[in-house]
Amino acid sequence: FGLRMAGVDRAARRARVAELLELVGLAGFERRDVASLSGGERQRVALARSLAPRPRLLLLDEPLSALDRALRERLAGEVRAALVATGTTAVFVTHDHDEAFAVADRIAVMDAGRLLQAAEPARLWHRPASRRVAEFLGYEAFVPLADAPAALRDAVRERAGAVDAGGGEGADGGPVLALGPGSLVRAPDGPVEGRVVAAGFRRGVVETVVDVPGVGHLTVVEASQGPRAAEALPAPGETLRLAADGAAIAVVPA
Structure with missing residues (x-):
């Protein structure tokens, strides 16, 4: 949809779809019925669709929250790999700090609408700015x-x-x-x-x-x-x- 809205021709759209499906581990899924996909496969498709139009900034709001823990942990690494591979800057919103550490280059901790600390993952863990941040971690x-x-x-x-x-x-x-x-x-x-x-x-x-x-x-x-x-x-x-x-x-x- 994003590619059509951008006026990309059919051949280029197909090439981009194939490229991104391969990136997220779903090569050959172009004609697969959505109802036949697992939860993890649907999330991979959603990520590929979001990346297709090459956004300058991508907002991912709790993208893995509906999945079981084992699948969330695996997909968090895959999301990071896809963002790095495409050079996409993203804001990844999550209440799970394990997800944040798995995906982010920089983490911002917020509480009641206030920014408590923003830092690289290792620095955030070893140098929390306050007791509230440390408790959250x-x-x-x-x-x-x-x-x-x-x-x-x-x-x-x-x-x-x-x-x-x-x-x-x-x-x-x-x-x-x-x-x-x-x-x-x-x-x-x-x-x-x-x-x-x-x-x-x-x-x-x-x-x-x-x-x-x-x-x-x-x-x-x-x-x-x-x-x-x-x-x-x-x-x-x-x-x-x-x-x-x-x-x-x-x-x-x-």
Whole structure:
């Protein structure tokens, strides 16, 4: 439709359609009935149709929201590949931050109509501008830097480019440590203790929720050790030794 509106002749339209269907993995689907397409195939067709007239700017508003999670994750990568291949600039609107990280070169976080932060994905994750942004990204616990356990302060201090972890204003001011899944890792001689609250599997990893004194509940993530790993899951109430990973701890304003 977009090509017809632009006055493109039939031969050029057919060539463009074939080019884009091949790009989105649907080569040979030109005459396929829409009713015979799967949800993922329909989304690929919609993307190809949007790209056909070579738009200078493309708005994609929750394009994957109606699909199941596994398909969303796969198509997010395909959407990015198609945008890069065609050199198309796009605004991709989503409430799923995993989608945003999979697709975008730059992410803008908005809340109630206000722009909270815009940055490249890696910088956004490691340097959230505020506690609100960090909460949206999935950070779980927030501790004033001056009141944090020494092991956490040391981990932040050792991280390249980290803020000065030598002091602060306590609970009412100064920088705050933001911790999430991966901020603490299992270590036999680790300086941090955590009491197991719950443990279970999630897509090939073991996630253990621990209660750390002075910090709160945090998720420790480990690779699954195979089908018999359930026999070794930490039991509720068990104490784990943990170490801090400074690269997985962010520092945000109070």
